[in-house]
Structures are given as C-alpha cells and as structure tokens.
Amino acid sequence: MNQQTVISVEHLSKHFKEQVALKDLSFSIKRGEIFGFLGPSGAGKTTTIKILTGQMKQSGGNASVLNTSVNKINENIYEQIGIVTHNSGLYDKLSVYKNLEIFARLLNVNKSYINEILTRVGLFNDKNKKAGKLSQGMRQRLILARAVLHKPKVLFLDEPTSGLDPSTQIAIHKLITELRDEGTAVFLTTHNMEEADKLCDQLALLNDGKIVETGTPREIRLNHNKKKRYKVLLKNNEELTLSQSVETTQKINWWMESNELVTIHSCEPTLETVFLEVTGRELV
Numbered sequence: 001m002n003q004q005t006v007i008s009v010e011h012l013s014k015h016f017k018e019q020v021a022l023k024d025l026s027f028s029i030k031r032g033e034i035f036g037f038l039g040p041s042g043a044g045k046t047t048t049i050k051i052l053t054g055q056m057k058q059s060g061g062n063a064s065v066l067n068t069s070v071n072k073i074n075e076n077i078y079e080q081i082g083i084v085t086h087n088s089g090l091y092d093k094l095s096v097y098k099n100l101e102i103f104a105r106l107l108n109v110n111k112s113y114i115n116e117i118l119t120r121v122g123l124f125n126d127k128n129k130k131a132g133k134l135s136q137g138m139r140q141r142l143i144l145a146r147a148v149l150h151k152p153k154v155l156f157l158d159e160p161t162s163g164l165d166p167s168t169q170i171a172i173h174k175l176i177t178e179l180r181d182e183g184t185a186v187f188l189t190t191h192n193m194e195e196a197d198k199l200c201d202q203l204a205l206l207n208d209g210k211i212v213e214t215g216t217p218r219e220i221r222l223n224h225n226k227k228k229r230y231k232v233l234l235k236n237n238e239e240l241t242l243s244q245s246v247e248t249t250q251k252i253n254w255w256m257e258s259n260e261l262v263t264i265h266s267c268e269p270t271l272e273t274v275f276l277e278v279t280g281r282e283l284v
C-alpha cells in the first residue's frame with residue numbers, strides 16, 4: 001500500500017438478507033484528498049461510511065482505515081478519525097463551549113484549541129448559547145467543529161451541508177478545504193453535484209450499490225463530453241449554441257475578426273447530466 005493511502009477498499013460488498021446494498025466496491029483515498037461519494041438516496045453511501053468506521057460489518061471483501069482492517073477497528077481509532085453523520089447528536093442543555101470541552105477532555109485535546117475551532121466555524125460569539133437553541137446551520141457547524149477538534153487524519157462527512165443555507169454551506173466548504181490542505185483525508189458523501197464538483201479531488205459515482213464512474217470531477221465531465229458544443233453571445237445580443245464542425249470554426253473566426261463576439265463558452269455536461277447518462281437516474 002502506498003504510504004499516502006489512508007483508506008483502502010477492496011471488493012467490498014454488503015447485503016441485508018436478500019437485499020444487496022453494496023456490490024464489489026474498490027477505491028482508495030490519499031492523505032490531503034477530498035474523495036466524494038456521489039449517489040442518489042438509497043445508493044449505499046451511509047452503509048459504506050458505517051462499514052469504514054467500524055459501525056457495521058461488511059458481507060464480503062475488505063477495507064482498511066489508517067492501515068487497520070475495518071474488522072479490527074476498536075475505539076482507539078476514534079482518536080484519529082472524525083465523523084459527521086445524520087445522527088451525530090449534541091448535548092442540547094449544555095453550551096456550545098461545554099459541548100466541545102467534553103470532547104476535548106475525552107480526546108486529550110488542549111482546551112486552548114476550542115476557541116480557535118469555534119472561530120474557524122464562525123461560532124465564537126455564540127459559545128455561551130445552549131446547543132438546543134442553535135439554528136440548524138449553527139448546529140451543523142458545531143457538529144463539524146466537534147468532529148475536527150482533535151485534528152483527525154481522516155474525516156467522514158455524510159452529507160454535511162444537506163438542507164443548509166448557502167452561507168453556511170460556504171463556511172463548511174471553506175473549513176473542509178482548509179483541513180484537506182493541512183493533510184486530512186476527507187470522505188464526503190453527497191447527492192449535491194455542485195458541491196461534489198467544487199470540492200472534491202476525486203469522485204466515485206454510486207448507483208444501486210455499484211461504482212459506475214470514477215475520476216476527478218473534470219475528468220468525468222470531459223469523458224462524457226462527446227457532443228462538443230459552444231455557446232456564443234454576439235454583439236447584437238443573439239445567443240447561439242453550435243455543434244463542433246468546420247463551419248462553426250469558420251463562423252467563430254469570422255465573428256472574432258469582425259469584433260462581433262462578446263462571450264464564448266464550451267458546453268461540457270454537468271455531473272448531473274453525466275449521472276443521468278450512466279445510470280438513467282437523476283441524482284435526487
């Protein structure tokens with residue numbers, strides 16, 4: 001295994017009685033990489049996180065996190081990983097600060113870091129508020145702060161921005177990117193293709209428990225850019241979409257020479273379009 005590899009998954013499968021939830025998944029994630037697991041509801045994203053964090057047993061194949069097989073994971077691993085899932089809870093009756101203080105004690109983190117992380121997630125001024133009185137976006141930022149308080153080497157985020165307002169989404173994206181730049185490996189599940197496109201270094205598209213496409217967001221979009229088209233805006237306000245051809249090249253040249261061309265863009269497919277193309281399903 002490459003020294004930089006922190007998560008390695010080989011032929012992983014999971015079934016619940018007759019129902020197959022994961023089929024033969026293989027991928028790896030390196031240090032300082034955001035890996036996006038993109039798929040519609042029921043595709044198997046949460047099941048994968050549960051197996052990788054030792055909360056559920058796989059039916060076949062193997063996976064390791066920080067060189068420990070998921071079959072041998074014990075609570076010691078929680079000193080090195082952080083998890084944000086749908087059911088991450090908070091102590092509602094305690095203040096924002098106290099919620100973090102409890103975890104700082106459990107995880108042997110210097111208390112001085114609490115104020116720093118509260119500032120980073122934009123909650124410093126709310127540190128004395130009771131957790132139960134926070135808005136949904138503030139709650140999610142506190143849950144994220146708690147998950148990264150001990151500077152984990154691996155961070156698992158299960159749809160961390162689902163249902164949040166745009167400014168909270170931006171704040172969370174900024175923190176995730178900073179953590180990646182500091183070397184954390186991030187395993188992120190989402191069904192938000194814009195989030196995946198913007199944030200992730202590598203992506204796996206998951207459908208019905210199977211990986212149907214992998215690569216960087218750009219590679220995936222360009223691989224599926226078969227019908228190359230261009231959108232142009234001309235000085236007379238005319239907007240045209242043109243397919244690649246000798247005729248189109250001549251037209252564009254002419255508009256450029258005669259200073260008629262205002263804007264030109266290539267029309268690559270979005271990840272949403274790619275997903276629809278490879279699965280026949282929308283990413284909802």
Ligand SMILES: Nc1ncnc2c1ncn2[C@@H]1O[C@H](COP(=O)(O)OP(=O)(O)OP(=O)(O)O)[C@@H](O)[C@H]1O
Nearest residue numbers: 016019021039040041042043044045046047048191
């Ligand atoms: N404990 C369980 N018992 C039986 N079936 C389960 C269990 N957990 C998950 N499944 C099934 O496995 C499949 C994958 O579920 P999973 O929760 O991993 O999907 P997901 O991609 O995380 O969906 P969402 O985006 O809605 O959270 C679904 O068909 C689900 O019904």
